[in-house]
Amino acid sequence: MIILAATPIGNLGDASRRLVEALEAATVIAAEDTRITQRLLAGLGVQNRPRLMALHDHNEKERAGDVVALARETDVLVLSDAGMPTVSDPGYSLVAEAASQGVTVTVLPGPSAVVTALAVSGLATDRFTFEGFLPRKAGERRTALEAVAAEPRTMVFFEAPSRIAETLADMASVFGATRRATVCRELTKLHEEVARGTLAELVEWAAGGVRGELVVVVAGAAPRKVAFGDAVTHVLELTRTGVRMKDAAAEVSDLTGHSTRELYQAALAVKNG
Incomplete structure (x- = not known):
């Protein structure tokens, strides 16, 4: 089988007993960077x-078939440099190939920078979306941010220290300077830092330069002020695309702030004539 194993995101003390046992028993490891695995x-x-095999962004699609074939004969432990494989790391193509060929895939759960940052952010955790790394080019980055400007769920991003100041400035411009956010730096490491504030405040915080691995957590957009009748119409429009009315009402509720129950009942009344 293929075993996806989460590795520490900083502190080696976070390695689970199951991970250590799997490393001690492994005959083959497919690793994002074999030097880091060593x-x-x-x-x-x-x-x-x-045996260590390199499986990274540049060769995963080509090597997935070989790794899956090997997994028919022996267990293959899959590691990324830190955290859970497949989550903004190699592994997705491998799992998809294994699933298509009927090869078993299992998981050794463990550390995740996404969930760790979300938990410590002080922002809403009941619903969130992971956006990964934003585009490097300024124009493409702003376009990506504009696409999620109205997202009501808390958003989690990864960013490089060399681009964090520009990214926060773009977020303040697109999302609004008063939107709440948190930047987590060097999570679980000796110099861990959690900076919370408005995007405008965080732009100032990053102005002097920031080092280390970063996770940015941004509050979702506040519900838009939409008339109840228009909100009901939106629910009905969604149902015509195949969305269940209950789900449509919940989605529109997130966007507008109107009660899910009231939207559902009103839309149902309109539909039933």
């Missing part, structure tokens, strides 16, 4: 020296 083995005191 350091992980050494850091955890694992004496086992399994």
Whole structure:
């Protein structure tokens, strides 16, 4: 089978017992960076020296078939540099290929920068969306931000320290300077820092330069002021595209602030004539 294993995002003390046992027993490891995997083995005191295969963004599609074929004969442990494979890391194409060929895929859960940052952000955690890395080019980045400007759920982004100041400035421009956000730096590491505030405040915070691995958590957009009748119409429009009325009412409720129950009942009354 294929075993997706989460690795520490910083502190090696977060390695689970199951991860250590899997590393000690592994005969084959498909790793995003084999050098980092070797350091992980050494850091955890694992004496086992399994076969290491490179599986990264640049070769995953080409190697997925070979790894799946190998997994028919022996367990293949899949590791990214940190956190859970497939989550903004290699692994998606491999899992898709394994699923299409009927090869078992299982998971050793563990650390996740996305969930860790969300938990410590101080922003709403009941519903969220992970947006990964934004485009590097300024124009493309702004276009991507404009596409999610009205997103009502909390949003989680990854960003490089060299671009964080520009990204926060673009977020303040597109989302509004008063939108609440949190920047998490070096999570679980010695110099961990969590900066909370408005986007305007965080732009100032980042002005002097920021180092380390970063996760940005941004509050969702406030519900738009939409007349109840227009909101009901929107619910009905969604149902005509195949969305269940209950789900449509919930979606429009998030966007407008109107009660899901009232939207559902009103839309149902209109539909039933």
